[in-house]
Amino acid sequence: MSKPALPPSPGWDLERSPFHRGELEIQERVGVREKIGKQGRQAVRRYLTPQHREFFPMLPYVFVGSVDVHGRPWASVLVGEPGFINPTNEVSVSVRARPLYGDPLNESLAPGSDVALLGVQFHTRRRNRIIGTVTAMTPDGFTVDVRQTLGICPQYIQGREITFDRDPLVPEARPVHRGTALDGAARKIIEKADTYFVASVAPRSEDEIAMGVKISHRGGRPGFVNIDDDRTLNAPDFLGNFIFNTLGNWLIDNHAGLMFIDFDNGSVLYIAAHAEVIWEGPELRAFTGAQRLFRYHIDEVIRVEASLPCHFTAPDYSPLLARTGHWDEVTQTLEAERLRTVWRPFTVTDIVDESTVIRSFVLAPADGRGLATYRPGQYLPIRLQPEGWAEPTTRTYTLSDASNGRTYRISVKREGKGGVSDWLHDHVGIGDTIETLTPRGTFVFDEAAGRPVVLISAGVGITPMVAMLNSQLVNDGRTLLHKPIRFIHACIDSQRRAFAAHLARKAELHANLTLHIVFSRPSADDVLGKTHHSVGHIDRALLQRLLPLDDYDFYLCGPATFMQSLYDAILSFGVRDKRIHLESFGPASVSRRVEHTAEVDTSEGVVVEFAKSGKTAIWRPKCGSLLELAEASGLQPLYACRSGSCGTCATRVAKGTVDYGEPPAHDVAPGEALICIGHPHPGLHLEDGTLNREGVTLDL
Structure with missing residues (x-):
């Protein structure tokens, strides 16, 4: 029997949080717990709003999360003519539909079972979710008591329209294929997928309100889910609503239920897996837009041929997909990272005047290879040879846009002095070629700080x-x-x-x-x-x-x-x-004053002598490059690129060893160092068979 209707309140009406401990822990890790805590009390409710009660009856399909007798979550889909989902009051929903043939929902749907209903309107990209408990089975469906409702952001949803081919209330037997690994047909469904659904569960032993089964939508460019092998999938997690229902559940129980729909022929692929969250690593850094990666270790696969009694139109892709990457690009990006010291040709694909004196140049690889990623704040070394110039010249320009995995953008000021910057303004057009190295530089945004x-x-x-x-x-x-x-x-x-x-x-x-x-x-x-x-x-x-x-x-x-x-x-x-x-x-760096506190690096510094000027300085990591140390000591060494790509700053090393954070792009002659990116070796130096800590002596 359904519980009586609750009087609508403006939001979450309980003192305790609408989120369980797993969700709160992920929110804390990402730095949004306080913000989402406030938003959650407005967005999460224990009843259906009027908007929810109007929305769900319009749907011809709903996506369902359930839990089987072994405690494993499964993602499923129910279909029916609009109106088959009927909220009978603020806290009860009647569903007039039967699970598809071969769907695990046939075994898990029973009175008292946990269930989550995700309503997605593909063509408008609206979605809302209900979390509740099955109260009764009916001849043609079931009823649900509502525990939580939530309106969810419309990101990464592909627009599609639906047309029914047969009566959705009359299930037809279809070929069902079961196994513990992906077969060829299953692989083809995943390889072209632009959407999948994932169910997760946090058993309600601790919390009857916030825990339970939940189901989420995931979207991306076709093929955004990578098949590592027949029992492993890898998928990006893009920017979402920061509630982290799925990740929060996985902190408590890492079972995952995936569902892929072949929108072309109506086949449905169900996968039971264990989920692993990848928080850092080269693949993640190379995948544009990904905040994390999900690795799914497959336990069971169910593929039902032509299961759906309907067909869908071709997708209208979400405009947000243009800002996301693809696994093919990840492979190319990782290869590009290995070419850090190689000058590569880039084509100017667009030119934009940002002001009367600043012009942006958009560059794309001209050699068919990928694009190395970079951190905001870094610069791009470029090399070109203006007509009439005896030799190629190098310059560095700060990248003026976030990394997108496909192009670089530099924004150049016309200096009015006839140099390289002016030449770019006057002579470079769309279709021209400029050589570049990979981006570099230490002036970068600290994304982990989390401060204003x-x-x-x-x-x-x-x-x-x-x-x-x-x-x-x-x-x-x-x-x-x-x-x-x-x-x-x-x-x-x-x-x-x-x-x-x-x-x-x-x-x-x-x-x-x-x-x-x-x-x-x-x-x-x-x-x-x-x-x-x-x-x-x-x-x-x-x-x-x-x-x-x-x-x-x-x-x-x-x-x-x-x-x-x-x-x-x-x-x-x-x-x-x-x-x-x-x-x-400009011609010199800022003279910094490092405070002497317990938080400052107090490691033993390296003595650097400037032989010609007779000056001596102590280098520590905070000092930056040897060029910066020299400038802070009042010297004015020659330099141009400050990136190790032109050789202007090459200086003879009279004693000691100079290290580099990454190999210089310019050849370094024996006995010399590129001081713009070099720093003194901090350890002991071997001299005449004896270990000494005598630092570095430069001919400056």
């Missing part, structure tokens, strides 16, 4: 900040950093301001982003409050006015004098040096 962020830039220094912003604010409203982001940028006027429309759109879609644009000399057409927020410069007083007290990480990029003044100003607020991340363009 302040991005401060001037002029073309905006480029790494846009890349960092794009890496965190994604999918038209989703954010990977659940903390405030303050974007502060200075330039002359609106004509010279790059990425204005893009940043305005980001601010409109993402509530955690705050923009502040400073013009030093606004034009007559600029309007305060519309094109910019203040007039003058970014200085200590402005930062003090704009930034509420908080535990920020600062990222700075701009000319050297701009950087030094802001670095000093931020330090004066009591911010620790290690919270200030810098990238300067």
Whole structure:
């Protein structure tokens, strides 16, 4: 007998959380527990809202999670004419449908059993979920008491329309194939799949409200589920709603039930497996858009031929799929990572004027190979030979977009001095070729920090900040950093301001982003409050006015004098040096002041002598490269690329050993070092058969 209807409340009406301990632990790990805790009390309910009661009767299909007698979850599908799912009141649902022939749901559906109903409207990409208990079996279906309901985001759903071929209430016997590994037909279904459903379970021994079986939708580009072997699948986990029902269940019980539908012929593939979550590794880094990988170890396979009494139209793919990767690209990316010191040809596929002085160039591999991934903030070494120049020349330009697995984008300022940057503006067009190395650089966004962020830039220094912003604010409203982001940028006027429309759109879609644009000399057409927020410069007083007290990480990029003044100003607020991340363009690096606290690296430094100048310095990892150490010591060595690709900084090593984080792209002559990426060997040096700690002596 169904329990009486509950009076609707504005959200979750219990003091305890709507999530169980597994879900809370994953939310804590990802840094969203507090935020999702608040949102969950608004989105999760113990009853059906009016919207739910209107939505489910419109559906001709519903996806079902159930648990068999062995405690294994299974994902299934029920079909029927619209109205076959009928909410009888706020806490009860009547389902008039029978499981498909060969579906494990035939054995698991019984009074008292856990069940989850996922309603997905493919053509509108709406979806809602019900979690409850089967209360009774009827001649043509069953009834469910509702424990939880939740509206779910519409990401990665492929639009499809359905047409019935026969009466869905009259199941027909179909060929059923069972095994413990994938056969050829099963492989073909998975290889072309753009959708699958996954059921999971957290046994309700601890929690009668939040635990139980749940079912989720997963979507991607066709073939986004990789077949490692006949008993192992690998699938990406893209950005979702941060509730983590499935991962939370797997912390308690890692059984998984997968279902793939062949939308072309109606066959259905059911898989029982154990799930493994991959949180880091080269494959994950190479898969664009993936936050994690799921590895499924197969226990049982059931394939039913032409099971569905209906057919579907061709898919209308989700626009979000363009921002996701594919396993073919992963293979190419991993191969590209092995070509870090090889100059490769790239074709200019697009050119965009971001302002009157900054132009973006989009580059795609011209050699048929993949694209190495990179972290936001890194730069791209390029090599070209302008007409009339005696030799090829190298330059480095910061990548101005987040890694997408298919193209690089650099944004170049016209300097007006006739150099390489001007040549790019004047002579490079779509279809032209530029050689590049893989991206590199140590000025990168710390995605693990999880603190509020302040991005401060001037002029073309905006480029790494846009890349960092794009890496965190994604999918038209989703954010990977659940903390405030303050974007502060200075330039002359609106004509010279790059990425204005893009940043305005980001601010409109993402509530955690705050923009502040400073013009030093606004034009007559600029309007305060519309094109910019203040007039003058970014200085200590402005930062003090704009930034509420908080535990920020600062990222700075701009000319050297701009950087030094802001670095000093931020330090004066009591911010620790290690919270200030810098990238300067200009003749010298910022002079940093490292605080002497227990948190600072106190390992024994390496003595570096500069023979010609008679100066001596102590190098520690915080000092960066030998070039940066020399600049901090008041020297001005020659350099150009700061990436080890041009050889301009080559310096004779009189004593000691110089190490590199990665092999230099430029050949290093015996007895010399590329100090722009080199650092002194921190260990003991063998000299005349004796171990000494005498450091490194450079001919500077």
